[in-house]
Amino acid sequence: MLIGLTSDDTISAIATSIGEGGIGIVRVSGSKALVIADKLFVSKAGKKLTDVLSHKVLYGDIIDPDSGEKVDEVLLLIMRAPRSYTCEDIIEVHCHGGPVPLQRVLALTMKAGARLAEPGEFTKRAFLNGRLDLAQAEAVIDIIRAKTDTSLKAAIGNLSGQLSEQVKDLRYTILQMIAQLEAAIDFPEEDIEEAAANDVAKLIQEADLQLSALLATAQTGRILREGLATVIIGKPNVGKSSLLNALLREKRAIVTDIPGTTRDIIEEYVNIRGVPLKIIDTAGIRETADVVEKMGVERARELVGQADLILVLLDSSAPLSSEDKAVLALLSGKKAIVLINKSDLPGQLESEEVEKYTDDRLVLRISVELGQGLAELEQVIVDMVYSGQVCQGEAAFVSNVRQADALEQARGRLTEALATIEAGMPTDCIVVDLRAAWEKLGEITGDTVGEDIIDQIFTQFCIGK
Template sequence: MYPTDTIAAISTSVNEGGIGIVRISGPKAIEIADKIFKSIQNKSLADVDSYTAHYGNIIDPKTEQLIDEVITLVMKAPKTYTTEDIVEIDCHGGTVILRKILDVVLQQGARLAEPGEFTKRAFLNGRMDLSQAEAVIDLIRSKTEANMEVALDHLEGGLAKKVNDIRQDLVSLLAHLEATIDFPEDEIDDFESNELDNRINQVLNKVDNLLETSKRGKILKEGIETAIIGRPNVGKSSLLNALLREKRAIVTEVPGTTRDVIEEVINIGGIPIKIIDTAGIREAKDQVEKIGIERSEKFLDKADLILLVLDMSRELSKEDHDLIAAIKNKQAVIIANKLDLEAEVSIDEIKEIASDKPLVKTAAIDNQGIDKLEKVISDLVFSGDVEAQSQTLITNMRHKNALDRAKQSLLDVKETFERGLPNDFITIDLREALEAVGEITGDTLGEDIIDQIFADFCLGK
């Protein structure tokens, strides 16, 4: 299972840029780089110290043609990202240059890396566990600072420490029970009723404490789908522009300007909010508007959070009342907009028909009330608590599923013991709990699942 060949890939975006990086890792990384890199000082990379940078040129060995002027970084095993020899060639950014350098590296005996294979090697070579490896891709994909901090905590081993603590408790219990089964002649004391129950409850509490963070973690990682709804010309697009701090949507006095949904992601208090500006909901005037309205109604059904915009300069219409009724069982904020104009409906009137929903007064076109709205959204999502630094959170559905199975196995242990069944049956449930928890760090996970996890990584990482 441990890799023995040498891999290479482009580790930066293959676009025009100031710099690009081709990464090589494996037992022949330095040897391969030496064949194509000509140091200005005529040094062999095999003779240089680890973690040193060298200026020179990349030459095609077949044609002796100069490809690029580069800086080559040499990192020698075992103190590297993969624990193998690594060479990184820092060249000028650009599709042609990067691909040409990668081509000559592959011609000298390296293999093109699979997605995530550098990180996979770090895992297989024992530099990090699977939860830390998964944190790498979470860090890359972070949409907010809070999301980044959760990923960093996992990368630094925060989750692994808690998981290993649970595993150690389970191993201790399992070892004691199996000893009573395998060596009855040694008269090893069996657990008393209260002792086993207390120890299982302690482990259950640790599992529950992690599981309780999963909802919050999921929100920080995936964000909240938020739909801006309302009848035409109530200021939905103005609200979107105000939240984005830019003019993303077209704003006119003509009703029905937004004919389709517009999606953008913004950061409110550390929460990635996927804002969806929908077409105004009313009786459609044409086929195109009808399609847009149908899409708006679908988003109304599936959104995690609804921002219902009402125009305070017009009396509430049948569509307004219908929309207020439609969000009755949804997490929603009512936005009383256009307060810069003469009011035709009172705040008290809205509160009377939607008293269970938070209400924010705005003049979105002038950005009035937007800070208050953002505070209300934060409070609604996390009860005002969006800080992530002080707690390890479960953000990965695979981890949550593993903890759910571990919890069920521990509950089965309690039931088995209460029914007075032999220790053999208890150890079966304990092993299942141990295996489920071990899947998080990769200790008990099959190779096919591991391959699937790293397949979601980007090339070159």
Template structure:
């Protein structure tokens, strides 16, 4: 990592400020070739973490490129733990591009995707889980997903994983001593002590895994589909949740013929909510395509919101949809309760006995708060939300935890059967190494490259 890298750190397009970021041992020297401070300071007088005003000038033509503010940050107290320079120029495609081209011409190379964060990891400033949290922070869609990502960036998950690994390491040390020095005057570890330690490790790993489903939803959103026959109020419900008129609402059945997708935050939980075409038999070719797409989204959904018209009895169309819901996470809404009630709740429970049923009137805004509370309760499972837990939001982390859990389970079984300590040691070490993949302590270079390839340029 002796070379100096550069990238545009701000989003493309017109803006008040554009930032060109350099990192590496030659950052200051490259800056000195193109930057003329207003007060005429020499390169040795640049004070770290202070803005210096001046102009970027092409050294070949002496042409002024832009008026800028420059920040020099001295290693190791920087994002990458290397010397870093940030050039704050006028926002816009042209000035930023011109300065980037000038920096490249003066000796820097274009940064790869995520290379600034990769250098922070390789230089030991952050671990791999913290590095991955950077992208989660950038892509956070709600306050809650931001808080979880920021907690991971601060090391909440890493700390818990490292604590578990330390417990495993202590266990491995006892096992190794008893294997390597059986005849020495060393306190012999008992299988009961081993089992207690292994069970404790298993429970801590299981605790992290229990947060994975909630963590995945917080990060990616709860894929929610609104279904029902035509004209029961699906589009009105979506508009009410979004608090805007996104879907067309009319008295004519079959108005929604395509899929409408939007993100909405329900008390910090991102919902990727889909308003579908009403499911019914139809001869209209366009509506028929919409119905088929509705069924596709239904099959992929994490949560189904099934809307019924409370002012009508159950129809055959309703019952056909209900048959599809028996094994799905579902909330049933009896809408239009502002009209005379005809639909009998008991008839719904005969077909779907264990589903949550909420009586609402989208027109009058009744029942919407209860719907939101129910969604929150389903996501957090009642208990998880109230605990101070490190949510697992990353598929790679979950996979590593699953393998760690399997290994410690096999170790517990080996202990239970009284197998030689050599067998136990292999399983315990496998668990320790799997957990190390989360923080990057035991991960291969190919995995590291793959992770940072998903980052944006300039980060």
């Protein structure tokens, strides 16, 4: 762990969202936090901060020390080091939640000796002081940005150390391999190098299975964190906006019988049984002379290339048209579900005819108007996200590209170590690959990560967290 890299500065920031609310919080952390609070806060009961135990709340006023003006009536929470979020002295001023009192209190804390915190600096200090590892620190922002209960559960699991513990167990196993091989190198007269290499080969295979299991959660973890980018496409007036409204369970998009109603892109988050869908309703894809509609069609084509999942709508009450075939042609190499809508109307489109153009993709018959088939569609999407590889109740998820990349590289170095053993190469060559794998896994928890990566991660946080 990178201990001792925190600044001696005392930092201050507004820790709640800007805007009107019942309560807003100004947070101050550092060695001067209590000194600063003592300059600004006057207890109604006449208590001195030096006499107050940690994790106690005082009622009083924030006073401008220069003018003697009362700025706000507040609650002051004291958390003494190391029993705080940052492991430093922290005071939190619970003000009235308007932007003016919050900004006034923040300005007074800085005038009294604090500086404005950088984005994510409170959590960065928690990491650098050993309270959180890097995977847990990343889970903090995942909790803040969670879009569904399932997203929140996965993030809380990582904050609790579920992912970190698995990574640490893997690192310990690799360290044991290294120790076993180095012992064999140190005692060549015992002639145990070959036996040690064989034992390590078995351990590498077991570790590879564990890494594979963790990597299997990466796609699901990313979706739970960011949302499944889902694009609804089809020719005009096929029911795309109606499907969006049905999944949202509210009338978000305008629905009319006039083809080409949707010209711009409509984007919303939808909670599908705990899976967040970043769902996009696009303009109907067709040839058109209308300049605005044409721009919408081009944008729809672009989004198809960027999507994780495409929902293609066809009209059951009409034969397959050239426009439908043009839409289906966009699916090459993409994950898609084909939906034959308006199945409540007299049918003119058979599933068998559609399947000729879908490359064995799933074809479902639905009626958005009557709500038929939507429950089945939702279940298909959930099953697709979890892929049968991880269960919804599993706590440890690889939640971002950085973690997945480190796991992939660690797995690659283990594969190289195994190949080195099979090639009968010297034991110290095996150790080099194993140590590289051990260091890569350490990047996930922050034990072997560079300061530039740390800075990059915490700049993604908001100021005040």
